Amino acid sequence: MKLLEIKNLKKSFGDLNVIKDISLSVDQGEVLSIIGPSGSGKSTLLRCATLLETIDSGELVYVGEHAVKTDENGCAVYAPPQDLKRIQRYFGLVFQNFNLFPHFSVIRNVTDALITVQKKSKEEAYEIGRNFLRKMGLLDKENAYPYQLSGGQQQRVSIARALALNPKVLFFDEPTSALDPELTGEILRVIKDLAAEHMTMVIVTHEMSFARDVSNHVIFMDGGVIVEQGCPDQVINNPQNGRTKAFLSRFEN
Amino acid sequence: MSLTGLITELSKGMLTSVEIFTLTLVFSLPLGLFVAFGRMSKNLIIRNIFRIYISIMRGTPLILQLMVVYFGPFYIFKIPLSYAYRFQAVIIGFVLNYAAYFAEIYRGGIESISVGQYEAAKVLGYSKSQTFVRIVFPQVIKRILPSVTNEVITLIKDTSLAFVISVMEMFTMAKAFASAQTSMVPYIVAGIFYYVFNFIVASTMEWFEKKLSYFQ
Numbered sequence: 001m002k003l004l005e006i007k008n009l010k011k012s013f014g015d016l017n018v019i020k021d022i023s024l025s026v027d028q029g030e031v032l033s034i035i036g037p038s039g040s041g042k043s044t045l046l047r048c049a050t051l052l053e054t055i056d057s058g059e060l061v062y063v064g065e066h067a068v069k070t071d072e073n074g075c076a077v078y079a080p081p082q083d084l085k086r087i088q089r090y091f092g093l094v095f096q097n098f099n100l101f102p103h104f105s106v107i108r109n110v111t112d113a114l115i116t117v118q119k120k121s122k123e124e125a126y127e128i129g130r131n132f133l134r135k136m137g138l139l140d141k142e143n144a145y146p147y148q149l150s151g152g153q154q155q156r157v158s159i160a161r162a163l164a165l166n167p168k169v170l171f172f173d174e175p176t177s178a179l180d181p182e183l184t185g186e187i188l189r190v191i192k193d194l195a196a197e198h199m200t201m202v203i204v205t206h207e208m209s210f211a212r213d214v215s216n217h218v219i220f221m222d223g224g225v226i227v228e229q230g231c232p233d234q235v236i237n238n239p240q241n242g243r244t245k246a247f248l249s250r251f252e253n
Numbered sequence: 254m255s256l257t258g259l260i261t262e263l264s265k266g267m268l269t270s271v272e273i274f275t276l277t278l279v280f281s282l283p284l285g286l287f288v289a290f291g292r293m294s295k296n297l298i299i300r301n302i303f304r305i306y307i308s309i310m311r312g313t314p315l316i317l318q319l320m321v322v323y324f325g326p327f328y329i330f331k332i333p334l335s336y337a338y339r340f341q342a343v344i345i346g347f348v349l350n351y352a353a354y355f356a357e358i359y360r361g362g363i364e365s366i367s368v369g370q371y372e373a374a375k376v377l378g379y380s381k382s383q384t385f386v387r388i389v390f391p392q393v394i395k396r397i398l399p400s401v402t403n404e405v406i407t408l409i410k411d412t413s414l415a416f417v418i419s420v421m422e423m424f425t426m427a428k429a430f431a432s433a434q435t436s437m438v439p440y441i442v443a444g445i446f447y448y449v450f451n452f453i454v455a456s457t458m459e460w461f462e463k464k465l466s467y468f469q
């Protein structure tokens with residue numbers, strides 16, 4: 001089953017065409033990695049998919065429900081707010097710089113949306129929250145505040161926060177880029193564990209060996225288009241396109 | 254007049270000063286938030302109206318604003334000035350003036366919150382109002398507290414400006430006693446009163462800041 005379909009997505013900032021006609025789809029249980037040079041539009045694509053950015057034209061479909069359609073003039077038409085609110089629950093997003101709420105303890109970071117948005121009882125929310133904190137190895141930190149945690153721990157809290165809402169698709173935008181090198185491993189391990197449990201994920205990353213190990217499908221983007229895609233072994237180990245080759249050669253050593 | 258008599262009389266004035274202080278805060282803190290929203294409105298006209306309002310309030314002396322609020326209705330509309338209106342005029346003048354200062358403090362605080370906080374809240378499904386109330390505002394309060402403390406302490410001293418329309422707050426009374434008795438003592442006693450008032454308020458604000466030090 002297709003959980004996410006993006007069709008002919010276009011997005012520009014003023015005169016700058018950042019996403020030029022991108023289509024992709026993500027199946028249930030699939031892990032898709034997006035790689036590409038800086039400025040190629042990876043974050044913008046993710047931000048369009050998570051409704052943080054308004055797209056110019058194209059379609060965005062979650063679980064068969066249209067978040068965005070295109071009218072006969074080629075302009076994007078968003079679904080009415082109440083539909084978008086429902087569709088919003090299909091996905092979660094893990095940010096590069098975590099964006100935890102500094103005034104909330106760890107457990108409140110993870111449970112507040114369950115209580116405020118999903119209207120769950122405090123008991124139920126805390127039970128869900130603690131389960132995910134346990135999974136992230138952070139149960140002993142539930143009363144800590146974000147500033148008291150390492151970057152890796154903060155990122156694990158933000159992953160728990162996203163997972164607690166039970167999304168069908170989880171997006172990651174360079175989840176390890178803000179971390180010291182010795183801390184990236186713990187986050188990559190958490191994501192690998194999620195992949196082993198068949199969590200559907202879309203991951204923008206600069207960690208090539210990680211992308212190769214964790215994903216079912218890899219997309220190489222450059223200049224706002226998909227230049228090459230396929231299984232990780234093919235794209236990362238045997239790239240066909242010159243731009244892919246040039247990009248990947250920078251990671252070899 | 255004996256010293257105890259003087260202290261008793263000045264305490265009554267002090268009550269009026271405390272009243273001006275309290276009422277000003279009660280009304281200007283929420284009004285300031287409203288003005289801050291107006292100042293940040295997407296609508297160009299609304300935004301400019303509030304910008305001009307703030308600029309006038311901050312660009313002219315409070316003492317002059319009090320005169321305008323008090324005498325304006327009489328000079329412009331020939332409405333006779335009642336005694337009760339004196340106190341009301343002081344409150345209106347102070348509230349309008351302090352709301353402008355608080356608005357700029359709120360605005361600075363709100364604008365200092367990173368977009369990442371809004372985006373995280375949006376992706377988690379918070380509505381705009383939930384985002385403001387639960388995520389943004391608590392962080393704003395912590396950031397603006399030192400500036401608010403400054404304003405609040407200035408307000409204590411500013412309450413003495415009410416003398417300009419003869420509201421019987423402490424400074425007005427101290428002034429009257431001093432000239433009646435040709436003595437410095439009323440001023441010294443009033444000074445001590447102000448200092449103690451300030452000390453209590455500053456300690457309270459410090460306690461608030463401590464309360465909010467649990468996060469960074």
Ligand SMILES: Nc1ncnc2c1ncn2[C@@H]1O[C@H](COP(=O)(O)OP(=O)(O)OP(=O)(O)O)[C@@H](O)[C@H]1O
Pocket residue numbers: 013016018036037038039040041042043044045
């Ligand atoms: N809000 C914006 N306004 C204007 N231009 C933008 C905006 N966001 C992104 N851009 C531009 O769009 C292009 C793509 O940016 P994007 O952040 O999507 O790249 P990226 O592939 O994620 O890069 P990186 O690997 O450095 O994160 C860049 O040229 C960037 O300057």
Ligand SMILES: [Mg+2]
Pocket residue numbers: 042043044173174
């Ligand atoms: Mg990026």
